[in-house]
Amino acid sequence: MIEGLISLASYGIVGGGTVGNFLYQLETMGVFSYVLPFLMIFALIYAILSKSGFLGKNNAVNVVLSLAVSLMALQFNFVSYFFAEIFPRMGVMLSILLVAIILMSLFLDFNSKGAKWGFGVLAAIGIVVIVLQSFSESFGWGGGSLFDGPFWWMLQDNFAAIAIGVLVVGAIIAIPLLGNKNPGATH
Template sequence: MVTITDLLNRANDVGFFSYVLPFLLIFAVIFAILQKTKIFGDSKDQANVKSINAIVAVSIALLSLLNDYVSTFFATLFPRFGIVVGIFIVILILLGFFYTPKADGTGGIPSWIGWVLLVVVLYWAIDQWSLISGIGFGGTYTLQWFVDQYLWGVLILGGVGFLIYKMMK
């Protein structure tokens, strides 16, 4: 049975993501710009103008794929863009936890679950950071030898909570 992963890997092997999708994206953007700006006229015979716009858009899209610069750029840009969109969505969801809307629909009041969630997420993020970079709660082995890592976590989260509390007043 073929899985989605196999299908996507096969599409990648034949150049679908390197050539077909960038071509379609460039063609669509160029064609839309030409249609909107009406560079080649706005005659009553709209079919001729669309044909010219399509020929120009296809030509530019094909010429842009002549070298691998565009394919490499898109292969680098869009995965990172997906991560940024994911982070933005998570931020919006988390912001939804911090305020409960008033009955009249204006503004909101702080929600306690948002602050609890903030403390948990910050604790988790700093703990994960210590695993990757060695400068999280404990930092180095020497620092862990002097002070327990949980004490640092409580101090940091308490400080952040205090700053947020003061900023909200």
């Protein structure tokens, strides 16, 4: 009976032809660590150089520069670790946003300006949390928790000053924007 359990447990890695086995083979070949980050960086840099026209209309120069930058970016494992940290969290955030859209659609009209603003704020908070969580584990901002480490200790010590500063800046921005709603009215 134990032999049957062992063969079932090792089925996904050794044989069977499952999707998990295929992904495992791609991982061992370095596709997720080197090939996909290389292609993503190359495509982004090439698109930016081509669209901006910074180096002229010579595509060969754009290709060579994009190739050089994307290969240099993969010289150390910094980029691979970053992509391995941020993309799984981005998938989780997109799932949470999808559930939020479904639940909010029961109660809100998405054509109103307030609903779009609220959803934008929710998405922005999610993006900030994902980026900070990715940086905290990989790059020494914390010990694996979002609210742990020297960055967060400094934030806790100075939270009152930061909150007051944000409120003052928010008020400075909000007062002119929310000023006179009746252009014909005089004070």
